[in-house]
Amino acid sequence: MSERWDEIVNWEKRKESEDGFFETLLKDYGVIDVLDIACxxxxxxxxxxKEGFNVKATDGSDEMLAQARANAGEHNVELEIGKADWLTLTKNIDERYDAVICLGNALTHLFYREYYQRAINEVYRLLHRGGIFVVDQRNYDAILDKGYTSKHKYYYCGEEIEIHPVTIQDDLVEIEYKFSAIEKYYLSLHPIRRDILTRYLFEAGFDEVRTYGDFEEEFEPYEPDFLIHVAEKK
Known part of the structure; x- marks a missing residue:
């Protein structure tokens, strides 16, 4: 699905909807060096x-990395891009960073609970003191408790694409991306509730966790489509 992913996201609309949230957040924390582990x-x-951060971009998918390299070229951006496994980050990456980001609901591709903790532990070790881990997720509390709804306003902004779950279980959410009657793609995800992910962050050693709902610091628990956690290593 990598060749169609940019159509689902729609870069310009997504950039407009984010309204500089991540750039402002990183600058507020004095971040210079960023590691994107789910680029x-x-x-x-x-x-x-483009905003002046020193960024290293990694992913576990060769297809996504190939598209990232092509996109960087189209945007005239020199970017260090490489493959990395979340469970062995510190074995393959020697540098330490001011911020590690894991966006696009990527973390919920992990299907074993112990892998969540291992991955977050690896991230913690890659951060300088005062560094932050920025990780987002679908609002699985809302999906599991209330059923699926989505405004498709902030994250998946592409036109003429239907996105909805075909399976909702405590340990599995399968989402269908429908481009046409004959072209469909499926993603299987492991839903994780907000309190559980927050607990993993604290158990890894993070001292403070702030959560935003669709980029807002104040929100009703079931209202946002996505949650963004900012975990600080003091």
Whole structure:
């Protein structure tokens, strides 16, 4: 699905909807060096590099990395791009960073609870003191408790694409991306509730976790489509 992913996201509309949220957040924390561990086709890594951050972009998918390299070239951005496994980040990456980002609901591609903790532990070790881990997720509390609804306003902004779950279970959410009657793609995700992910962050050693709902600091628990957690290593 990597070749169609940019159509689902729609870079310009997504950039407009985010309204500089991540750039402002990173600048507020004095961030210079950023590691993107789920760069996908490069959306955030490229835009952050354009804003003057030193960005290294990694992903576990060769197809996504190839598209990220192509997109970086189209945007005239020099970007260090490489493959990395979340469970062994510190074995393959020697540098330490002011911020690590994992966006696009990527973390919920992990299907074993122990992998969540291992991955977050790896991220913690890659951060300088005072560094932050920025990780987002679908609002699985709302999906599991209330059923699926989505405004498709902030994250998946592409036109003429239907996005809805075909399976909702405590341990599995399968989402269908429908381009036409004959062209459909499916993603299987492991839903994780907000309190559980927050607990993993604290257990890894993070001292403070702030959560935003669709980029707002104040929100009703079931209202946002996405949650963004900012975990600080003091």
């Amino acid at each position: 996908g086709t490069g959306f955030h890594a490229i835009h952050l590099a």
